Amino acid sequence: MSTKSSVRQSAVAALTAASAASHGQPIGSAKPRSLRELFGLNVFSDDVMRARLPEGTYKALQKTLKKGAPLDPTVADVVATAMKEWAMEKGATHYTHWFQPLTGLTAEKHDSFLVPDEGGGALTEFSGKELVRGEPDASSFPSGGIRATFEARGYTAWDPTSPAFVLEAPGGTTLCIPTAFCSWTGEALDKKTPLLRSMEALSKQALRILKLFGSSAQKVFTTAGPEQEYFLIDKNFYYARPDLLNAGRTLFGAKPPKGQELEDHYFGAIPDRVLAFMLESETELYKLGVPVKTRHNEVAPAQYELAPIFENANVATDHNMLVMETMKRVADRHGLQLLLHEKPFAGVNGSGKHVNWSMADDQGNNLLKPGDTPHENAQFLIFLAAVISAVAKHGDLLRVAIAHAGNDHRLGANEAPPAIISIFLGDMLQDIVEQIEAGGAKSTKAGGTMTVGVTALPTLPRDAGDRNRTSPFAFTGNKFEFRAVGSSQSIAGPNVVLNTIVCEAVDEIATVLETAVAAGKDLNTEIQALLPKLIKASKHVIFNGDGYSDEWHAEAAKRGLPNKRNTIDSLPDLITPKSIALFGKYGVLSERELHSRYEILLESYKKTINIESQLTAQIARRQILPAALRYQAELATSIGALKSAGVMIPPSQAELLAELVSTITDLQSKTAVLIKASDEHSDGDSLAHATYSRDIVIPAMNAVRVIGDKLEGLVPDDLWPLPTYQEMLFIK
Ligand code: ADP
Ligand code: MG
Numbered sequence: 001m002s003t004k005s006s007v008r009q010s011a012v013a014a015l016t017a018a019s020a021a022s023h024g025q026p027i028g029s030a031k032p033r034s035l036r037e038l039f040g041l042n043v044f045s046d047d048v049m050r051a052r053l054p055e056g057t058y059k060a061l062q063k064t065l066k067k068g069a070p071l072d073p074t075v076a077d078v079v080a081t082a083m084k085e086w087a088m089e090k091g092a093t094h095y096t097h098w099f100q101p102l103t104g105l106t107a108e109k110h111d112s113f114l115v116p117d118e119g120g121g122a123l124t125e126f127s128g129k130e131l132v133r134g135e136p137d138a139s140s141f142p143s144g145g146i147r148a149t150f151e152a153r154g155y156t157a158w159d160p161t162s163p164a165f166v167l168e169a170p171g172g173t174t175l176c177i178p179t180a181f182c183s184w185t186g187e188a189l190d191k192k193t194p195l196l197r198s199m200e201a202l203s204k205q206a207l208r209i210l211k212l213f214g215s216s217a218q219k220v221f222t223t224a225g226p227e228q229e230y231f232l233i234d235k236n237f238y239y240a241r242p243d244l245l246n247a248g249r250t251l252f253g254a255k256p257p258k259g260q261e262l263e264d265h266y267f268g269a270i271p272d273r274v275l276a277f278m279l280e281s282e283t284e285l286y287k288l289g290v291p292v293k294t295r296h297n298e299v300a301p302a303q304y305e306l307a308p309i310f311e312n313a314n315v316a317t318d319h320n321m322l323v324m325e326t327m328k329r330v331a332d333r334h335g336l337q338l339l340l341h342e343k344p345f346a347g348v349n350g351s352g353k354h355v356n357w358s359m360a361d362d363q364g365n366n367l368l369k370p371g372d373t374p375h376e377n378a379q380f381l382i383f384l385a386a387v388i389s390a391v392a393k394h395g396d397l398l399r400v401a402i403a404h405a406g407n408d409h410r411l412g413a414n415e416a417p418p419a420i421i422s423i424f425l426g427d428m429l430q431d432i433v434e435q436i437e438a439g440g441a442k443s444t445k446a447g448g449t450m451t452v453g454v455t456a457l458p459t460l461p462r463d464a465g466d467r468n469r470t471s472p473f474a475f476t477g478n479k480f481e482f483r484a485v486g487s488s489q490s491i492a493g494p495n496v497v498l499n500t501i502v503c504e505a506v507d508e509i510a511t512v513l514e515t516a517v518a519a520g521k522d523l524n525t526e527i528q529a530l531l532p533k534l535i536k537a538s539k540h541v542i543f544n545g546d547g548y549s550d551e552w553h554a555e556a557a558k559r560g561l562p563n564k565r566n567t568i569d570s571l572p573d574l575i576t577p578k579s580i581a582l583f584g585k586y587g588v589l590s591e592r593e594l595h596s597r598y599e600i601l602l603e604s605y606k607k608t609i610n611i612e613s614q615l616t617a618q619i620a621r622r623q624i625l626p627a628a629l630r631y632q633a634e635l636a637t638s639i640g641a642l643k644s645a646g647v648m649i650p651p652s653q654a655e656l657l658a659e660l661v662s663t664i665t666d667l668q669s670k671t672a673v674l675i676k677a678s679d680e681h682s683d684g685d686s687l688a689h690a691t692y693s694r695d696i697v698i699p700a701m702n703a704v705r706v707i708g709d710k711l712e713g714l715v716p717d718d719l720w721p722l723p724t725y726q727e728m729l730f731i732k
Contacts, residue, residue: 011236043289044164076128084126087175095175097134097156144596191492198499201586208510217361225310229351231339237723238337248341256726300349343409350410351487358479390501392538395421396573405608407486417472422543424471470547609693623721674700
């Protein structure tokens with residue numbers, strides 16, 4: 001037997017031999033505890049602070065948190081000491097400023113609490129200064145031209161609005177302090193800074209509306225609940241697939257005879273081994289205060305979902321990063337590999353992240369919840385109209401927020417929302433919106449009579465929206481669900497865009513209403529006049545039908561809705577005058593920051609395609625071609641033997657050999673084309689480079705794959721070097 005197939009065969013053997021029980025130890029203390037004991041165990045939470053900080057310090061910190069008052073350095077010192085003591089009781093020896101650079105991952109640099117004393121012993125120290133600001137060597141993080149390496153110093157700044165936590169690893173524990181990451185000149189180099197800025201901006205505008213309605217709220221924040229989809233496969237398969245290992249997705253692989261046709265996986269029973277992984281992940285996440293709520297099988301084989309309860313969008317963003325990282329680490333302990341890529345397996349459903357989004361005031365009121373009284377409903381309709389207007393005007397920016405190479409495989413395929421951004425409202429709300437547009441109406445589809453018109457609005461149904469999974473942006477009763485976000489993405493970007501575009505719409509509405517009220521006009525009359533105008537101007541973005549259908553593509557084009565089919569088509573929308581004006585006006589991202597992000601996104605696209613193309617060529621030449629040649633030799637030998645024995649060679653065997661020979665020739669020629677395409681560079685700027693990757697390199701890569709997958713159907717199983725789709729997806 002060929003030694004070359006040994007990697008794959010030993011992978012299968014190792015898997016069969018292993019049982020879930022024999023896989024690693026739990027990350028932290030293994031003692032089973034009750035949920036109540038576990039939840040937030042490793043979080044420097046409000047309760048912990050209240051218990052451990054002197055009252056004056058606690059109050060001063062609260063003032064910073066609630067009102068954004070500057071933090072007194074002496075307060076920071078007291079907080080730092082309390083944090084250190086607390087973390088050390090949990091076994092921490094080190095601390096780190098935990099931040100989210102533009103790589104889309106999290107970053108950390110650990111420093112120990114240790115300070116040697118004069119007698120050769122050790123003291124521990126952690127000052128307010130160290131808590132509040134850090135200076136990681138930032139030269140290797142992407143900055144998109146903002147920071148030349150000679151001025152490499154970036155700094156991290158404590159974000160007290162997301163709680164510090166202790167991260168356990170088998171060897172020890174570390175105090176993690178959520179921070180923002182900026183350049184020396186104050187420009188954002190991370191995902192958190194613009195998120196915080198956008199939340200602040202939206203808060204300011206939304207409060208103007210609330211004030212008109214007589215609210216005493218002091219702050220509005222956005223809420224987010226990201227539903228995380230992922231694949232889980234055996235680690236041995238993962239190691240035997242250079243493409244998964246290096247690109248996160250398979251670059252070869254014929255479709256298995258059984259895919260997801262039977263639809264028997266969705267909500268099916270969770271296999272024990274996977275369940276063990278889920279339970280342990282959840283335990284670790286509970287300790288970190290992540291409110292994990294739901295787990296289930298997804299549509300594709302080996303695909304699952306985890307959903308938390310929604311939180312303040314800043315905390316939810318940090319928590320989603322922790323969800324992804326924790327699941328990865330726990331999977332490892334169970335001999336499993338977590339795949340967060342949007343499309344790990346061609347022909348099988350990809351993974352997304354539904355970002356549920358709303359706004360809430362500091363009194364706990366959800367601003368997108370239809371109310372019980374006409375008064376509340378008027379306010380609800382104002383915020384709803386603001387979101388609709390915002391998406392109608394800036395759908396292009398929502399599209400940019402989800403644009404990256406991985407998501408290109410998903411959007412527009414008939415499994416995920418199309419790349420056309422539209423809003424789904426549901427029949428009930430649609431009806432109401434239409435009646436408002438018509439100037440107030442009298443009845444609803446749900447039956448019963450009512451008078452629409454702000455003075456006497458009906459009680460709107462709580463969960464009017466039926467489930468339309470084909471819409472990228474759907475109203476689901478009391479929140480919007482942004483479904484086009486990719487599974488591997490940080491939710492910060494989509495939140496920044498949503499917050500900022502809605503901020504603008506709310507600002508404009510507030511100005512109209514305030515002006516009218518200041519002129520002595522009646523608020524309700526003004527609202528009645530304004531709502532139909534807003535709806536009329538933006539109703540083209542509302543679509544309640546099947547987003548997968550061809551008719552919708554035609555209809556959307558007629559309505560003038562942009563259809564940016566891929567990342568490269570979409571990214572330039574980030575730096576249009578419209579975008580620069582919007583983000584600049586609300587202080588969320590400066591023109592320079594937008595350009596830097598644009599460059600980083602293009603660069604990352606180009607690098608992704610480059611890695612994939614090199615891997616494709618490597619696998620074709622070093623794994624598939626040799627296997628095919630070996631089979632060719634076997635076949636030729638076998639036919640030769642017939643010939644020497646004087647047996648007539650059956651035409652089918654001669655044809656098989658001929659087909660193999662010509663497919664091998666195809667593989668070689670297509671691989672040569674790919675290698676040439678990858679080596680060549682187009683002239684021009686980064687957009688030209690990335691466009692070249694899209695138009696020349698990707699098709700060349702796909703052509704090699706087609707031949708590789710054809711060979712998978714020809715070459716005998718025992719010679720085939722790559723774990724197959726069937727094995728990866730169905731052996732658990
Ligand atoms: P599904 O969409 O799968 O039916 P649910 O309706 O249960 O799921 O909710 C999905 C997510 O929406 C959950 O994470 C939930 O916490 C979140 N969610 C609920 N209300 C809000 C809100 N006001 N703001 C943000 N997210 C919310
Ligand atoms: Mg959902």
